[in-house]
Amino acid sequence: MKYNIPRGTFDILPQTSYKWQFVMDSFRKIAASFGYKEITTPIFESADLFERSSGESSDVVQKEMYRFTDRKGREFALRPEGTAPVVRSYVENHLDVLSSRTKLFYIGPMFRYDRPQAGRFRQFYQYGIEAIGSNNPYYDAEVIALEMLWLNSLGLQNIRLELNSVGCPTCSAAYDEALRDFYRPQLPQLCPDCQKRFEQKPRRLLDCKVASCKALRQGAPSQLDYLDQPCAEHFAQVQAHLQAMNIPFTLNPGIVRGLDYYSHTAFEFIYEGLGAQNSLAGGGRYNGLIEQIGGKSIPAIGFAGGFERLLLALENEHIDFATCPKPQVYLICLGETARTAILPYLNSLRLWGIAIDFDPDKSSLKAQFKTADTVGARYALIVGDSEIEAKQLNLKDLQSGMQITLPLDNGQALQQFIAQNK
Numbered sequence: 001m002k003y004n005i006p007r008g009t010f011d012i013l014p015q016t017s018y019k020w021q022f023v024m025d026s027f028r029k030i031a032a033s034f035g036y037k038e039i040t041t042p043i044f045e046s047a048d049l050f051e052r053s054s055g056e057s058s059d060v061v062q063k064e065m066y067r068f069t070d071r072k073g074r075e076f077a078l079r080p081e082g083t084a085p086v087v088r089s090y091v092e093n094h095l096d097v098l099s100s101r102t103k104l105f106y107i108g109p110m111f112r113y114d115r116p117q118a119g120r121f122r123q124f125y126q127y128g129i130e131a132i133g134s135n136n137p138y139y140d141a142e143v144i145a146l147e148m149l150w151l152n153s154l155g156l157q158n159i160r161l162e163l164n165s166v167g168c169p170t171c172s173a174a175y176d177e178a179l180r181d182f183y184r185p186q187l188p189q190l191c192p193d194c195q196k197r198f199e200q201k202p203r204r205l206l207d208c209k210v211a212s213c214k215a216l217r218q219g220a221p222s223q224l225d226y227l228d229q230p231c232a233e234h235f236a237q238v239q240a241h242l243q244a245m246n247i248p249f250t251l252n253p254g255i256v257r258g259l260d261y262y263s264h265t266a267f268e269f270i271y272e273g274l275g276a277q278n279s280l281a282g283g284g285r286y287n288g289l290i291e292q293i294g295g296k297s298i299p300a301i302g303f304a305g306g307f308e309r310l311l312l313a314l315e316n317e318h319i320d321f322a323t324c325p326k327p328q329v330y331l332i333c334l335g336e337t338a339r340t341a342i343l344p345y346l347n348s349l350r351l352w353g354i355a356i357d358f359d360p361d362k363s364s365l366k367a368q369f370k371t372a373d374t375v376g377a378r379y380a381l382i383v384g385d386s387e388i389e390a391k392q393l394n395l396k397d398l399q400s401g402m403q404i405t406l407p408l409d410n411g412q413a414l415q416q417f418i419a420q421n422k
């Protein structure tokens, strides 16, 4: 019996896992420096949570959600996105009572039954930011700045921030009506999905990927012409904040976001080097979502991005952003007695935080030196029976060839030597 990985999933293998750790750690750092704290929610939630938040008619709920019934007949779903679970937790744990604003970030796998292609998987790893509690346009700019500064700091400079406002329920109704008027004469030429969306979610027609639908949207009315006074004022403030922060952006009224809960600001971070899957991250305001899933009316804004595409983009730009960790010390052991005697010393070194490796299946000096070279160790620690007897160790710097003798203590002498000779 031979088992294969499920379609649309991937293993993070040891030869690349350090890259994943690097980008995840680096995201944690930038989020912390903006005052965001990590939240981790379960991988599965009540299916109803996503149906209510994303909208019954959304592609996520209709086609992409991994739904299952547990042994007691309860309906669950593997989370297709991170915002609804965070908001569920926020409401359930009364985080609004603790503070008038809550700044959260998350990292973890999400699941969507989607057609796998480059940069798109059925299990994919996302990072996300949620600033909950304020409608201040400063926060729109803050979360956008966080992502832009982070991408730039990783070495990605050719990022385009596309910005839009999708208005509020009041003014978007007028816009929806204008869109229906625009599309009505062409209704028969639209794809079956768009024909279904026409009545309920005409804005979704703007992000249909079918070529004929794309062509038909030429000359469609812009949401930005339909914003009411408060929405227009908010959007102007967001732009003013971004300008003050020197974050460049372009307006794109075509950014509508796939999920129902967005209002006001919507944005995407585009990197052109990846073909069709060119969105590295996206988000927007969701002032209505918390109330929609049982909390108070509390405004919020956030975004999510995918680590897969980010890593592809870094690779595509040939950015050398992380190095594979190597052992600092490789132990070369000659003889059985020495090998047993050195074990407590090895453990002490490892407790001091020194990465030390050895291969008990290699016995000759030559084979062990060769392995030290293969694993890329900086130092070789050479020990035989006579060294154990003399309570001494030989350390060879494999870069310079310099060799020194150290006392066989609890590991402190070597720890100090390495700290001084980084």
Ligand SMILES: [Zn+2]
Binding pocket: 167, 168, 169, 170, 171, 172, 227, 228, 230, 231
């Ligand atoms: Zn409005």
Ligand SMILES: [Zn+2]
Binding pocket: 190, 191, 192, 193, 194, 205, 208, 209, 210, 213
């Ligand atoms: Zn369509």
